[in-house]
Amino acid sequence: MHPFYVNNGIYLRREEIEEIKRKRLRNTLKHVYENSEFYRRKFDGIDLDKITPETISKLPFTTKQELRSAYPLKASCVPKEKIVRIHMSGGTTGEPVIIPYTRKDVEQWKEMMLRAFEIAGITSRDVIQITPAFGLWNGGFGFHFAADAINAFVIPIGPGNTRNQIRFMLDFGVTVLCATASYPLRIAEVAEELGIRPSDLPVEKMLLGAEPWSDETRKRIEEIFNARTYDIPGLTEMGGVGSVGFECPLRKGLHMWEDNYIVEVIDPKTGEVLDEGEEGEVVYTAINREAMPLIRYRSGEVSEIVSKERCECGIEHITLKRIKGRTDDMIIHSGAKFYPSDVERILSGYGIMHYKIEVGSEVRVLFEGDSKLIAKISKDFREFIGINPEIVALPKGTLERFEGKAKRVVRI
Ligand SMILES: [Zn+2]
Numbered sequence: 001m002h003p004f005y006v007n008n009g010i011y012l013r014r015e016e017i018e019e020i021k022r023k024r025l026r027n028t029l030k031h032v033y034e035n036s037e038f039y040r041r042k043f044d045g046i047d048l049d050k051i052t053p054e055t056i057s058k059l060p061f062t063t064k065q066e067l068r069s070a071y072p073l074k075a076s077c078v079p080k081e082k083i084v085r086i087h088m089s090g091g092t093t094g095e096p097v098i099i100p101y102t103r104k105d106v107e108q109w110k111e112m113m114l115r116a117f118e119i120a121g122i123t124s125r126d127v128i129q130i131t132p133a134f135g136l137w138n139g140g141f142g143f144h145f146a147a148d149a150i151n152a153f154v155i156p157i158g159p160g161n162t163r164n165q166i167r168f169m170l171d172f173g174v175t176v177l178c179a180t181a182s183y184p185l186r187i188a189e190v191a192e193e194l195g196i197r198p199s200d201l202p203v204e205k206m207l208l209g210a211e212p213w214s215d216e217t218r219k220r221i222e223e224i225f226n227a228r229t230y231d232i233p234g235l236t237e238m239g240g241v242g243s244v245g246f247e248c249p250l251r252k253g254l255h256m257w258e259d260n261y262i263v264e265v266i267d268p269k270t271g272e273v274l275d276e277g278e279e280g281e282v283v284y285t286a287i288n289r290e291a292m293p294l295i296r297y298r299s300g301e302v303s304e305i306v307s308k309e310r311c312e313c314g315i316e317h318i319t320l321k322r323i324k325g326r327t328d329d330m331i332i333h334s335g336a337k338f339y340p341s342d343v344e345r346i347l348s349g350y351g352i353m354h355y356k357i358e359v360g361s362e363v364r365v366l367f368e369g370d371s372k373l374i375a376k377i378s379k380d381f382r383e384f385i386g387i388n389p390e391i392v393a394l395p396k397g398t399l400e401r402f403e404g405k406a407k408r409v410v411r412i
Helices: 014-035 037-042 053-058 064-069 103-120 139-149 162-172 183-193 215-225 340-348 371-385
Strands: 083-089 097-102 127-130 153-155 176-180 205-209 228-232 245-247 254-256 261-266 280-286 297-303 305-307 331-333 336-338 355-359 363-368 390-394 409-411
Touching: 014 037, 014 053, 014 280, 053 261, 064 097, 083 103, 097 103, 103 139, 103 205, 103 228, 103 245, 127 139, 127 162, 139 153, 153 162, 162 183, 176 183, 183 205, 183 215, 205 215, 215 228, 215 340, 331 355, 340 355, 340 363, 340 371, 363 371, 371 390
Parallel strands: 127 153, 127 176, 176 205, 205 228, 355 409, 363 390
Antiparallel strands: 083 097, 228 245, 245 254, 261 280, 280 297, 331 336, 355 363
């Protein structure tokens, strides 16, 4: 079926996963201790030989703030001449977070993305349009390395100029679209302006990530485009898009590549490790990276472990719920705590795709659509989130559109 590569890591058995995890964690801890001043100081007084995947919670966390302080390469574990590229992690304030890569790290990233391609059935016969940026933010490159490796027809178009994007899709017969999760809706809108039905575009598969998107939005995108969507997680600190896992083909959640990353979910307040089914912050330990493998890195992502058992799809890697949001996106209002994705879930249930949440002393939700919906939406907000925001209906085309990550929450 996929003649150009076979990636066996997807279907590792549980015993194999456990053995690889143990071995790679031991090697990684030794590597960071010997080669990074940053980790030598952090692990001072800890007997690293005693740390196993089961006892990893005895190690301290690594935080984004620490990585900022380590700018430019203070947390790197390799000499500069071994570094082949850097990428940068998101964040709007202070020093940037720089993630260095060795050749082996780039290969590892590509391998993980190839697992995604294999599960999604993407082959050399596909025409792949890559719309995330090719720059310090890692998006474009992650898709590119894998698409190039399988000799697919790659269109490294990057973000912007949606009309041109649509033209290319038609003219080159694009079958796979790689994008941020909010971009397909913008493409659909522009296509309709051009008199093209989005379902007439040749796109069959979409790999969407970089921001949370609800099941309702997914349903809508799939209907509009008559295409199948896949949720692709990944963060620069762990190597980039597609690095940490990929969505289960049966949509049971995200399968996280445990032979490369140890995944924990913690209570963001106490730091305590949570059980399956308990929502918290995702913590990653990279056990197959070289330049700067991060140990117990607090990602800020909010999710929960769905299952540690073998999935019906045959994959035995741990299953995480699709990422709901980031800890710093949480909105606390009138005693209620919620995420922008909770709002999206309600609004997309009414077919609303364009909205904005204003958070100040009051919460105000603006959406494009019929004002007759306000009463129903208001009832849902009270019932499902426990808030009673002012809700404003606006005419179509009033709110800002996004070609990258959508900025839907405005704090005023
Ligand atoms: Zn599965």
